[in-house]
Amino acid sequence: MSCDCDSYQQHLLPFTTAYANLIAHAQCSLASETIPLLQATGRILSQAVISPVNVPPHNNSAMDGYAFKFNDLAEHQNLTLVGTALAGHPYSNRINHGECIRIMTGAPIPSSVDTVVMQEMTCATDNVISIKDAHKLKLGANVRQCAEDIALGQTILNQGHTLKAADIGLLASLGIHQITVYQKITVAVLSTGDELVSPGDTLSPGQIYESNRHTLIAYLQQLPVNIVDLGIIKDSKEAIREAFWHADEVADVVISSGGVSVGEADFIKDILNELGEINFWKLAIKPGKPFAYGQLANSHFIGLPGNPVSATVTFEQLALPFIQTLMGTQAKSQTKLLATATSDFKKRPGRFEFQRAIATEQDGKWQVVSVGAQGSGILSSMSRANCYVLLEENSNGAAIGDTVTIALF
Template identity: 35%
Template sequence: MRDDVPMQLAFDDAQAIVDRVAAQHRMPVERLALARTHGRILAEDVIAAIPSPPFDNSAMDGFAVRHADLAGQGDTTLPLAGEQFAGLARDLVLAQGTCIRITTGAPMPTGADTVVIREVVRDEGDRIVVPAGIVAGANVRHAGEDVRIGDTVLDAGCVLTPARVATAASLGVDQLSVFARPTVAVFTTGDELVPPGMPLAPGQIHDSNRELLMGLLRADGLEPTAWPALPDNPERVESVLRDAASSFDLVITCGGVSVGEKDHVPAMLVAHGEIHFWKVRMKPGMPLLFGTLDRARFLGLPGNPVSVFATYATLGRRLLDGLQGRTQPRRAFRAQLAAPIDKPHARREFLRGRLDAGADGVLRAWPDAATGSHRLHAAARADALIVVPEGPQQLPAGTVVDVLPY
């Protein structure tokens, strides 16, 4: 290994390198119809060209009135002077001492400033009887009260949730500029790996990392491509990975990145690419390898399944977010430890745990006692990663810690 390869990085330093490389290789921008933008990352601010609501309108079915016509005490009788329904502005003018029947979303007649809901009036056909106590301006939605012309309604870098896409639609926007999705190639490595459903010979295990990583990527909106497991053959590893790196934006491998006799991936990347860092002071997942190979960013994850999960959730997902220009932070919480944690080592640790809010409304994190990086079942019964800071730590129950929900 070359002397200039950054190794044994602090976790924060590794994050900073991931951010820098991702920013240098951001995905191109494409303009898509609204229906195709859900879940994507917005590439340009959206500025309102029209107000929302676009005109004063009724928030309820009822009767448009002048509040000044209503008696302060007792009932008020008003003759019905017309009807205004949603969808067609009739340019009605409300005469003093009258009312107009109106439906939800219909434009307010000129002169009207209040809507009395139909449930509180006595409808007598050609007139209504309004009780006392109606608040001035009740049930009226004013033009621009949600969005004014020139407002920035969506910021570049945000995730386009259904509500955000709908906001764009409400302002007449039919297309949005978004960052392209990275193409991702996924590889698992090791002679010991056998696909689920196939019989195991002595010394073999079923390949769980493939399904784990493919599922994580799909949950993040990507459409990854997976190959059969690579054998522990350096020529085969080099040939297949270099071929993938010439066609994909990101190549992810699981296994083969440590210092064992069969760990061929780091040497391949030294010979044919660039290593941005190798090994991070984190647990699980220390052998993490990050680099560039041909046109692709290259992420070499450790082989143990919990290490795959932790490194993807903390650094792999961060890389993908950066490539897509996401500036909106991922959700994170603070929670009280429900049980003590004693960590003797210096690395930042990501413990599996469960989150639970009790009757007191306090969010608590329950660490899982199964801490081995091979304990996939323990990861499956958890729903969060509990972040334990660098350095030896003795954290009693009740300590407030950062947690990353699955």
């Protein structure tokens, strides 16, 4: 029986269309919660943070040295030392013309002075301070101005921002001890297949160790989400239906791997039609063609292929951006660069391909070499690679010396 391949490819949804469709369905409607600052790393802001203070809160010294009135230099080359200012212990008396104070880094600048000379540019004899090369000093030298970093009322972090360690320190410096973030979504993960066995169990003839759930959960553990591991589900409509019912009750997103192809035991598409609806199924990408997206009664459904490379690629490129958007933040894009191919990248037109490769950089120029065989079951290629070579639908591949687009992991 002949096959009209061109007609077949026309029924596959382009990658960019599938991506846009997913993002359009990922409307964040999460409630907010206020949590202690020290528990907020990795969480997503549900509202912008406005600074309640100036940073720094007062003019302060950027150096260990001596603080004085700049205009005094016109009449006084030598200054009389009258006191000391330390960080946390400001000098409160008035400083008259021709006088100065010893000042340490971070100490407040008294209102009667405006300039600091570093101690290395001075000579001290008893209580008399002589300034070397006074003509090199400028008004306001070595003084950090009030609010030069952050001003009272300034927007510091925007809604949707994912808090990193440096942000926690920044917020603490503003006196903020608790923060309002989106509540976590719940993601349920399951794999289907009678051939699958959990690592640590004994393999019987025809069985393989299940790896997709472990990959997906490892990715999800890097996100502020609750994870429900539903394990391995047998290839029966009854078992899959029961797993979907349970997942829909406890999760916002249900992710399965396997069972979305066209084999006799691939029941997920039928169950999804029964319990919900399919938005789209089958994409013009490689690896990962049998990707599916739909809705159950209370949750979103993402069906990944069973082959481990296909599952990983489609999770990274489609499921992960969807989840990030649903969480209330922008989908993170991979860094894309141009590189020179140092091996051939074979391809037939028709599908967008993510070929695993190893990129290296020297003197600002990137080169990329294929990891070898690109089969969707060769999971070691994902571990050895550090990038994808992105080959458009109509591309015939790339030869040695060609310029290609790479996306770094």
